[in-house]
Amino acid sequence: DAGVTQSPTHLIKTRGQQVTLRCSPKSGHDTVSWYQQALGQGPQFIFQYYEEEERQRGNFPDRFSGHQFPNYSSELNVNALLLGDSALYLCASSLDFQGNYGYTFGSGTRLTVV
Amino acid sequence: KQEVTQIPAALSVPEGENLVLNCSFTDSAIYNLQWFRQDPGKGLTSLLLIQSSQREQTSGRLNASLDKSSGRSTLYIAASQPGDSATYLCAVRKGNNRLAFGKGNQVVVIP
Numbered sequence: 001d002a003g004v005t006q007s008p009t010h011l012i013k014t015r016g017q018q019v020t021l022r023c024s025p026k027s028g029h030d031t032v033s034w035y036q037q038a039l040g041q042g043p044q045f046i047f048q049y050y051e052e053e054e055r056q057r058g059n060f061p062d063r064f065s066g067h068q069f070p071n072y073s074s075e076l077n078v079n080a081l082l083l084g085d086s087a088l089y090l091c092a093s094s095l096d097f098q099g100n101y102g103y104t105f106g107s108g109t110r111l112t113v114v
Numbered sequence: 115k116q117e118v119t120q121i122p123a124a125l126s127v128p129e130g131e132n133l134v135l136n137c138s139f140t141d142s143a144i145y146n147l148q149w150f151r152q153d154p155g156k157g158l159t160s161l162l163l164i165q166s167s168q169r170e171q172t173s174g175r176l177n178a179s180l181d182k183s184s185g186r187s188t189l190y191i192a193a194s195q196p197g198d199s200a201t202y203l204c205a206v207r208k209g210n211n212r213l214a215f216g217k218g219n220q221v222v223v224i225p
Contacts, residue, residue: 099211
């Protein structure tokens with residue numbers, strides 16, 4: 001049973017560019033959340049998608065946007081990249097919208113902005 | 115705002131010793147708490163999930179306790195092994211259906 005899969009694993013972008021990260025949730029999970037983890041810090045919540053809609057959003061600017069597809073997979077888009085966007089981006093899926101059964105995380109995408 | 119603190123930030127123990135990792139949170143109105151393991155540069159692996167109504171959960175050498183009223187959880191790892199070297203993250207879920215994480219306990223088990 002495949003868990004959460006994320007692509008690509010690593011990415012290097014130039015300041016000002018745009019990037020798209022992808023996530024496929026664990027089989028049977030319909031809710032996807034995205035987190036940003038800076039070096040030495042705990043992950044920070046970006047947003048959550050359920051039924052193809054953004055349901056919640058953390059304290060991130062509008063440069064961060066997302067999408068969820070009918071098959072529950074999701075994309076995270078970041079526009080006008082800044083050096084400070086360099087981080088590990090983690091996707092998490094859950095069996096229900098509330099997270100009553102916990103969350104399963106992927107291996108992450110390491111984004112470096114130069 | 116929910117704040118999660120993990121103490122100690124880093125520790126080294128000789129192989130075979132028991133590990134005790136602490137997590138505290140400021141708002142006791144949580145729904146559940148989840149412990150994760152993270153290897154350097156990698157994603158998160160779920161270790162244990164404790165619901166707010168539970169006092170502890172066990173899986174093999176791992177045991178996690180939860181004292182919601184005092185805002186504390188402790189992860190015990192028995193008979194540590196070099197393969198246990200990693201960062202351990204504590205995360206709490208409130209009614210807003212998102213996880214609030216601590217910065218982690220970085221563990222090194224010395225052979």
